[in-house]
């Protein structure tokens with residue numbers, strides 16, 4: 001069994017966990033999970049994230065409005081997000097960004113919410129957790145313009161644009177997607193980026209790795225992504241997990257005992 005797993009991106013407030021949330025979260029530390037950051041997607045789930053971080057010692061929270069929710073959110077809610085961000089154990093603004101795959105919110109509104117939340121993060125000197133789906137060019141342009149700290153999560157771009165992101169001082173997050181059959185791009189990126197820029201995550205309950213694809217994901221399943229990355233880098237899985245955990249503590253300013 002592996003230890004020291006730091007899941008930098010989870011959604012345990014999701015209704016898919018309504019039946020077994022406490023059972024799962026009580027068990028994770030015994031399955032090698034040492035830290036989890038739960039990400040908000042709107043005001044309500046950001047409040048839930050904070051609550052989870054108060055309930056579980058090994059939990060931290062991020063608060064933010066996801067591009068899917070931008071259209072149904074208000075600037076007043078962004079003020080609430082800014083207040084929540086100053087709660088104890090809140091370590092980032094996220095998840096925020098652009099999603100041109102689903103386009104659930106009009107693109108100009110997505111961009112407006114992304115920008116405003118980057119500015120909030122910069123004011124509070126906090127990192128951001130970025131969602132970028134089929135919006136690589138506009139995401140990179142905004143990151144270049146505002147130069148926030150943070151991570152591009154569930155990385156799906158090319159190894160080339162990962163270099164650009166890393167040049168800005170940011171991190172790249174990898175999860176179950178590196179185990180998928182069509183994972184050529186994320187694998188190339190995971191094999192080539194500097195190790196000190198690599199983070200691990202699940203995006204649970206979504207993105208369960210092979211051989212659990214389509215099932216409900218939990219943080220302990222990070223080992224499958226770590227294993228795949230270790231394989232392409234010719235390293236030990238536990239070393240990848242340890243390095244990623246150290247990187248996460250550095251980015252999210254979490255003290256280690």
Ligand code: NI
Pocket residue numbers: 009011039095203
């Ligand atoms: Ni997510």
